[in-house]
Amino acid sequence: MKVRYFAWMKRTVGVPEEDVDPPAAVRTVGDLVTWLRTLSPGHAEALAEGAAFGAAVDKRTATLDVVLADAREVAFFPPFTGG
Protein backbone atom coordinates (compact mmCIF):
# COMPACT_ATOMS: atom_id res chain seq x y z
CA MET A 1 0.00 0.00 0.00
CA LYS A 2 1.02 3.60 -0.48
CA VAL A 3 1.61 5.79 2.59
CA ARG A 4 1.65 9.58 2.19
CA TYR A 5 2.75 12.33 4.55
CA PHE A 6 1.79 16.01 4.47
CA ALA A 7 3.09 19.37 5.71
CA TRP A 8 5.89 19.04 8.30
CA MET A 9 5.40 15.28 8.68
CA LYS A 10 6.79 14.90 5.15
CA ARG A 11 10.05 16.55 6.26
CA THR A 12 10.26 14.66 9.53
CA VAL A 13 9.78 11.29 7.84
CA GLY A 14 12.09 12.34 4.98
CA VAL A 15 9.85 11.34 2.05
CA PRO A 16 6.44 12.59 0.85
CA GLU A 17 5.25 9.05 0.10
CA GLU A 18 6.41 5.45 0.10
CA ASP A 19 5.19 2.00 -0.85
CA VAL A 20 5.12 -0.30 2.14
CA ASP A 21 4.28 -3.95 2.69
CA PRO A 22 3.32 -4.32 6.36
CA PRO A 23 3.04 -7.78 7.93
CA ALA A 24 -0.38 -9.48 8.05
CA ALA A 25 -0.75 -8.66 11.76
CA VAL A 26 -1.18 -4.98 10.82
CA ARG A 27 -4.98 -4.73 10.62
CA THR A 28 -5.91 -1.19 11.63
CA VAL A 29 -4.61 2.35 11.10
CA GLY A 30 -3.29 2.21 14.68
CA ASP A 31 -1.40 -1.05 13.92
CA LEU A 32 0.10 0.61 10.86
CA VAL A 33 1.26 3.60 12.90
CA THR A 34 2.95 1.30 15.41
CA TRP A 35 4.67 -0.63 12.60
CA LEU A 36 5.72 2.50 10.66
CA ARG A 37 7.44 3.85 13.80
CA THR A 38 9.92 0.96 13.57
CA LEU A 39 11.07 1.94 10.05
CA SER A 40 13.30 4.92 10.94
CA PRO A 41 13.91 7.57 13.63
CA GLY A 42 12.08 10.08 11.35
CA HIS A 43 8.99 7.84 11.24
CA ALA A 44 9.16 7.36 15.01
CA GLU A 45 9.32 11.13 15.55
CA ALA A 46 6.57 12.09 13.09
CA LEU A 47 4.19 9.40 14.35
CA ALA A 48 5.18 9.56 18.01
CA GLU A 49 2.65 8.71 20.66
CA GLY A 50 0.92 11.92 21.73
CA ALA A 51 1.86 13.76 18.50
CA ALA A 52 -1.07 15.63 16.99
CA PHE A 53 -1.73 14.01 13.62
CA GLY A 54 -4.72 12.77 11.69
CA ALA A 55 -5.10 9.99 9.14
CA ALA A 56 -7.07 9.18 6.01
CA VAL A 57 -7.72 5.84 4.34
CA ASP A 58 -8.32 6.10 0.61
CA LYS A 59 -8.85 9.86 0.99
CA ARG A 60 -11.41 9.60 3.80
CA THR A 61 -10.69 10.80 7.33
CA ALA A 62 -10.01 7.77 9.52
CA THR A 63 -9.48 7.14 13.22
CA LEU A 64 -6.86 4.72 14.57
CA ASP A 65 -9.41 1.91 14.98
CA VAL A 66 -10.37 1.89 11.27
CA VAL A 67 -9.61 -1.48 9.64
CA LEU A 68 -7.32 -1.20 6.63
CA ALA A 69 -8.85 -4.17 4.73
CA ASP A 70 -7.67 -3.63 1.14
CA ALA A 71 -6.81 0.05 1.49
CA ARG A 72 -4.66 1.36 -1.36
CA GLU A 73 -3.56 4.64 0.18
CA VAL A 74 -3.14 5.75 3.78
CA ALA A 75 -2.18 9.33 4.60
CA PHE A 76 -0.92 11.01 7.78
CA PHE A 77 -1.07 14.76 8.35
CA PRO A 78 -1.04 17.51 11.00
CA PRO A 79 -4.29 19.30 11.95
CA PHE A 80 -5.83 21.23 9.03
CA THR A 81 -5.23 24.98 8.76
CA GLY A 82 -7.08 26.05 5.60
CA GLY A 83 -9.53 28.86 4.97
Next chain:
Amino acid sequence: MTVRVQEADFDVGAELDRLTAGNRRIGGLAVFVGLVREMHVREGYHRDKVDALTLEHYPGMTEKALEEIEAEAAGRWPLEATLIVHRHGRLEAGERIVLVAVGSPHREAAFEACEFLVDWLKTKAPFWKLEETPAGEKWVGAHAGDDKAAARWEKKD
Protein backbone atom coordinates in the same frame (compact mmCIF):
# COMPACT_ATOMS: atom_id res chain seq x y z
CA MET B 1 -23.33 23.14 -5.83
CA THR B 2 -19.75 23.62 -6.94
CA VAL B 3 -16.34 23.00 -5.39
CA ARG B 4 -13.06 24.05 -6.99
CA VAL B 5 -9.46 23.85 -5.77
CA GLN B 6 -7.09 25.85 -7.95
CA GLU B 7 -3.82 27.80 -8.02
CA ALA B 8 -5.24 30.70 -10.00
CA ASP B 9 -6.96 33.72 -8.50
CA PHE B 10 -10.73 34.13 -8.96
CA ASP B 11 -12.91 37.07 -9.96
CA VAL B 12 -15.49 37.44 -7.19
CA GLY B 13 -18.00 39.38 -9.33
CA ALA B 14 -17.82 36.96 -12.23
CA GLU B 15 -18.13 33.96 -9.91
CA LEU B 16 -21.25 35.39 -8.25
CA ASP B 17 -22.83 36.29 -11.58
CA ARG B 18 -22.31 32.75 -12.81
CA LEU B 19 -23.65 31.27 -9.56
CA THR B 20 -26.96 33.13 -9.65
CA ALA B 21 -27.50 33.29 -13.42
CA GLY B 22 -30.95 32.00 -14.34
CA ASN B 23 -32.05 31.25 -10.77
CA ARG B 24 -34.82 33.60 -9.69
CA ARG B 25 -35.57 31.75 -6.46
CA ILE B 26 -32.48 33.23 -4.80
CA GLY B 27 -33.43 36.14 -2.54
CA GLY B 28 -30.14 36.46 -0.67
CA LEU B 29 -26.54 35.71 -1.46
CA ALA B 30 -24.04 35.57 1.41
CA VAL B 31 -20.37 35.75 0.47
CA PHE B 32 -17.14 35.21 2.37
CA VAL B 33 -13.73 36.00 0.88
CA GLY B 34 -10.64 34.99 2.87
CA LEU B 35 -7.39 36.92 2.30
CA VAL B 36 -3.77 36.38 3.28
CA ARG B 37 -3.34 38.66 6.29
CA GLU B 38 0.03 40.34 6.78
CA MET B 39 0.03 40.06 10.56
CA HIS B 40 -0.44 36.71 12.12
CA VAL B 41 -1.42 36.79 15.77
CA ARG B 42 -0.01 33.78 17.58
CA GLU B 43 -1.04 32.42 20.94
CA GLY B 44 -0.18 35.05 23.54
CA TYR B 45 1.42 38.33 22.55
CA HIS B 46 3.97 37.34 19.95
CA ARG B 47 3.38 38.61 16.42
CA ASP B 48 5.14 37.65 13.21
CA LYS B 49 5.01 39.52 9.97
CA VAL B 50 3.83 37.22 7.20
CA ASP B 51 5.10 38.07 3.71
CA ALA B 52 3.53 35.13 1.97
CA LEU B 53 2.31 31.62 2.57
CA THR B 54 2.18 28.37 0.69
CA LEU B 55 -0.98 26.34 0.92
CA GLU B 56 -0.50 22.63 0.57
CA HIS B 57 -3.47 20.31 0.14
CA TYR B 58 -4.31 16.67 -0.50
CA PRO B 59 -5.65 16.46 -4.08
CA GLY B 60 -8.62 14.13 -4.28
CA MET B 61 -9.37 14.20 -0.57
CA THR B 62 -9.77 17.98 -0.51
CA GLU B 63 -12.50 18.00 -3.14
CA LYS B 64 -14.26 15.08 -1.47
CA ALA B 65 -14.15 16.78 1.94
CA LEU B 66 -15.46 20.09 0.54
CA GLU B 67 -18.29 18.32 -1.31
CA GLU B 68 -19.30 16.56 1.93
CA ILE B 69 -19.34 19.84 3.83
CA GLU B 70 -21.43 21.41 1.06
CA ALA B 71 -23.87 18.46 1.13
CA GLU B 72 -24.16 18.82 4.90
CA ALA B 73 -25.09 22.51 4.50
CA ALA B 74 -27.65 21.66 1.81
CA GLY B 75 -29.25 19.20 4.23
CA ARG B 76 -29.53 21.79 6.99
CA TRP B 77 -30.69 24.91 5.13
CA PRO B 78 -32.90 25.57 2.08
CA LEU B 79 -30.14 26.45 -0.39
CA GLU B 80 -30.44 27.28 -4.08
CA ALA B 81 -26.73 27.61 -4.88
CA THR B 82 -23.39 27.11 -3.17
CA LEU B 83 -19.85 27.72 -4.33
CA ILE B 84 -16.51 27.02 -2.67
CA VAL B 85 -13.31 28.08 -4.47
CA HIS B 86 -10.11 27.44 -2.49
CA ARG B 87 -6.65 28.31 -3.78
CA HIS B 88 -3.41 26.44 -3.15
CA GLY B 89 0.25 27.18 -3.86
CA ARG B 90 2.16 30.33 -2.94
CA LEU B 91 0.09 33.39 -2.04
CA GLU B 92 1.34 36.81 -0.97
CA ALA B 93 -0.13 39.02 1.75
CA GLY B 94 -3.31 40.65 0.48
CA GLU B 95 -4.14 37.90 -2.02
CA ARG B 96 -7.45 36.05 -2.00
CA ILE B 97 -7.37 32.50 -0.58
CA VAL B 98 -10.95 31.31 -0.48
CA LEU B 99 -14.41 32.22 -1.72
CA VAL B 100 -17.56 30.81 -0.16
CA ALA B 101 -20.92 31.92 -1.57
CA VAL B 102 -24.38 30.72 -0.61
CA GLY B 103 -27.66 31.62 -2.28
CA SER B 104 -30.99 30.96 -0.62
CA PRO B 105 -34.56 32.28 -0.85
CA HIS B 106 -33.97 33.83 2.60
CA ARG B 107 -31.06 35.80 4.00
CA GLU B 108 -30.98 34.04 7.40
CA ALA B 109 -30.28 30.69 5.75
CA ALA B 110 -27.69 32.25 3.43
CA PHE B 111 -25.79 33.93 6.30
CA GLU B 112 -25.88 30.88 8.56
CA ALA B 113 -24.92 28.37 5.87
CA CYS B 114 -22.06 30.59 4.69
CA GLU B 115 -20.67 30.83 8.22
CA PHE B 116 -21.09 27.09 8.69
CA LEU B 117 -19.20 26.32 5.47
CA VAL B 118 -16.27 28.57 6.43
CA ASP B 119 -16.10 27.14 9.96
CA TRP B 120 -16.16 23.55 8.78
CA LEU B 121 -13.80 23.92 5.86
CA LYS B 122 -11.16 25.34 8.21
CA THR B 123 -11.21 22.23 10.37
CA LYS B 124 -12.35 19.45 8.01
CA ALA B 125 -10.68 20.08 4.64
CA PRO B 126 -7.03 18.96 4.22
CA PHE B 127 -5.16 22.25 3.78
CA TRP B 128 -1.96 23.27 5.53
CA LYS B 129 -0.38 26.74 5.60
CA LEU B 130 3.38 27.29 5.51
CA GLU B 131 4.15 30.92 6.38
CA GLU B 132 7.14 32.91 5.17
CA THR B 133 8.26 35.33 7.87
CA PRO B 134 11.49 37.35 8.32
CA ALA B 135 12.52 34.66 10.83
CA GLY B 136 12.06 31.85 8.28
CA GLU B 137 9.38 29.36 7.31
CA LYS B 138 6.82 28.15 9.83
CA TRP B 139 3.99 25.67 9.51
CA VAL B 140 0.84 27.17 10.98
CA GLY B 141 -0.53 25.23 13.95
CA ALA B 142 -4.21 24.50 14.46
CA HIS B 143 -6.06 27.34 16.15
CA ALA B 144 -8.22 26.49 19.18
CA GLY B 145 -10.69 29.22 18.20
CA ASP B 146 -11.31 27.48 14.85
CA ASP B 147 -12.11 24.18 16.58
CA LYS B 148 -14.53 26.01 18.87
CA ALA B 149 -16.19 27.76 15.91
CA ALA B 150 -16.58 24.45 14.07
CA ALA B 151 -17.87 22.63 17.15
CA ARG B 152 -20.85 24.93 17.64
CA TRP B 153 -22.37 23.46 14.44
CA GLU B 154 -22.06 19.85 15.67
CA LYS B 155 -25.49 18.29 16.10
CA LYS B 156 -26.37 17.40 19.65
CA ASP B 157 -28.36 14.17 19.84
